[in-house]
Amino acid sequence: EAGVTQSPTHLIKTRGQQATLRCSPISGHTSVYWYQQALGLGLQFLLWYDEGEERNRGNFPPRFSGRQFPNYSSELNVNALELEDSALYLCASSLGEAGQETQYFGPGTRLLVL
Amino acid sequence: DQQVKQNSPSLSVQEGRISILNCDYTNSMFDYFLWYKKYPAEGPTFLISISSIKDKNEDGRFTVFLNKSAKHLSLHIVPSQPGDSAVYFCAASARYSSASKIIFGSGTRLSIRP
Numbered sequence: 001e002a003g004v005t006q007s008p009t010h011l012i013k014t015r016g017q018q019a020t021l022r023c024s025p026i027s028g029h030t031s032v033y034w035y036q037q038a039l040g041l042g043l044q045f046l047l048w049y050d051e052g053e054e055r056n057r058g059n060f061p062p063r064f065s066g067r068q069f070p071n072y073s074s075e076l077n078v079n080a081l082e083l084e085d086s087a088l089y090l091c092a093s094s095l096g097e098a099g100q101e102t103q104y105f106g107p108g109t110r111l112l113v114l
Numbered sequence: 115d116q117q118v119k120q121n122s123p124s125l126s127v128q129e130g131r132i133s134i135l136n137c138d139y140t141n142s143m144f145d146y147f148l149w150y151k152k153y154p155a156e157g158p159t160f161l162i163s164i165s166s167i168k169d170k171n172e173d174g175r176f177t178v179f180l181n182k183s184a185k186h187l188s189l190h191i192v193p194s195q196p197g198d199s200a201v202y203f204c205a206a207s208a209r210y211s212s213a214s215k216i217i218f219g220s221g222t223r224l225s226i227r228p
Contacts, residue, residue, distance in 0.1 A: 033215075042221050043158070043205075043218035043221075048215055056215050058215075090157050092157070102148065103216065104160065105157030106157050107156055107157050108155075108157050
């Protein structure tokens with residue numbers, strides 16, 4: 001069974017540009033989560049999508065947004081990139097049922113903002 | 115406000131001995147706790163979890179202990195092996211909250227020395 005996949009693996013952008021990161025969950029999983037791991041910091045919760053809807057978001061500005069498609073894959077968009085957005089962005093998926101909180105992570109997209 | 119804290123950023127343990135990783139939380143609504151392991155350039159991998167109705171869960175070399183009165187949990191690895199060298203994240207969630215999300219600690223880097 002294929003795990004969570006993310007693309008691209010690496011992304012280099014300049015300040016002010018937009019970045020789009022993609023995630024495909026494990027087959028059968030309806031929930032997708034996005035996390036940011038900046039250098040030296042832990043995993044910071046960004047967004048949670050389930051059944052196509054945004055269920056919750058972390059303490060990030062509105063320029064971090066995303067969506068979930070009918071096939072449960074997801075996109076994370078970061079507008080007006082800033083240098084401090086440089087980080088590893090991880091996507092995770094879960095079954096999305098109450099209590100099913102075990103999340104399975106993808107390998108991440110490393111974003112570098114110059 | 116850090117709801118999940120891992121106060122030791124790093125830990126070095128000799129191969130064959132016990133590794134003990136600690137985690138504290140502040141939100142009494144948390145009722146499900148997880149440990150993830152992360153190697154460099156990979157996404158976190160689910161290791162073990164515990165529900166708040168238990169105080170211990172064991173899986174092979176890994177045991178998680180939960181002390182609800184102290185809002186403290188720990189992960190014991192015995193015996194420690196070289197492959198255990200990784201960053202370990204503690205995570206917590208209030209599973210049946212409508213805004214359910216997992217809160218991660220900042221991680222502890224475990225190094226197993228020969």
